Amino acid sequence: MRTAPGRSATSRALSLLDAFDAAHPAMTLSQLARRAGLPVATAHRLLGELVAARLLARRRDGSYEIGARVWQLGLLAPPTSLREAALPHLQDLVVATGHTVHLAVLEDRRALVVERLARSRSQPTRHSPGGHLPLHCTAVGKVLLAHAPPELQVEVLRAPARYTPWTVTDPEALRRQLATIAASGSARSTQEHRPGVWSVAMPVTGPAGVVAALGVLAPLTAPRLASALSPLAAAAGAIGASLADVDLGEASEAPLAPLPPE
Incomplete structure (x- = not known):
């Protein structure tokens, strides 16, 4: 080739x-x-x-x-510092809810999973740290998209992909969802990305604004996630507060062996 x-x-x-x-x-x-x-x-x-x-x-x-x-x-990358600051609060959130929790940041037109923790009885997920999630049909993705620049929202909503029969693909309906999420501070997804799974997420706000989304996901048969909202909000707030001492904008640079010109 x-x-x-x-x-x-x-x-x-x-x-x-x-x-x-x-x-x-x-x-x-x-x-x-x-x-x-x-x-x-x-x-x-x-x-x-x-x-x-x-x-x-x-x-x-x-x-x-x-x-x-x-x-x-990779240990020098900003998401690693975010993960280290968030990890104790993620562990507390798993204990408080009994469900899988994950932390994601915006990367290009997707959500990058920074960390995922689960108890043995929690909802399994195929997206381990380093994996990507779509923005328009996952709870963490919707949170990130709701706080993304308008030009990115336009690009993502131009042709949203359908993952399940419940995926919302109408751009106008998604725009209304994003406006509601930005105003309310939380997002939900019910079987929009994976059948039988629902999730709720909230933004993590640092000194420079929204830097990540924190989510809880569970089987559709689990008790409603309403009981997870309070510990989720507390964890997102605690992570945000801890970011005041963490530099998420600049990573140290290590020189690499040069590649030959071609």
Whole structure:
């Protein structure tokens, strides 16, 4: 497969890193080249650079996996500081509600799950930390979208995807929902993203405004989530208060081994 002309060495290297996901934690050279859309020779040369920089590691069987340096750099990212500040309050919220809780931030046009905690009897979820959720049909996503810039709202609501028969896809109806969420301070989703699951979420507000959404999700057969609203509000407020001492806007930069020009 030939790549689009004009791609820089950096963008090609990033395409190799982006090829990894939960379903592909380790891949061979040919698999990586195919998923990244690169010629095998180019992928081989860039993989050598990434291994030398410890961004990737080569396993004994010759396949490649994410390197420890990616994890080290990830610890410097603002969501990591947010997670550390929020974790004690998430644990308290799980105990108070008995349900799964998750914390999410806005990333491009999706909600990035920063942390997820659950008790053994809680609603299982396929979205572990690092996973993404749609903005228009999940409770945490709706909270983030309600406080997002208007241009992002327009883009997301242009063609909302349908995930279940209960997903709201009418842009005008969603705009009304977002206005209500912004005014009320909470969002709900009932089977809109996954059948048999409902959730409620509230914003986490830091010194610079809404920085995250905190949600509780449970099976539809569980007692109504009304009883979760009070502990959810308390946890969101406590997390927000703790952010006064946390820098979420700037991450330290570690120099990387340079990639060769192309």
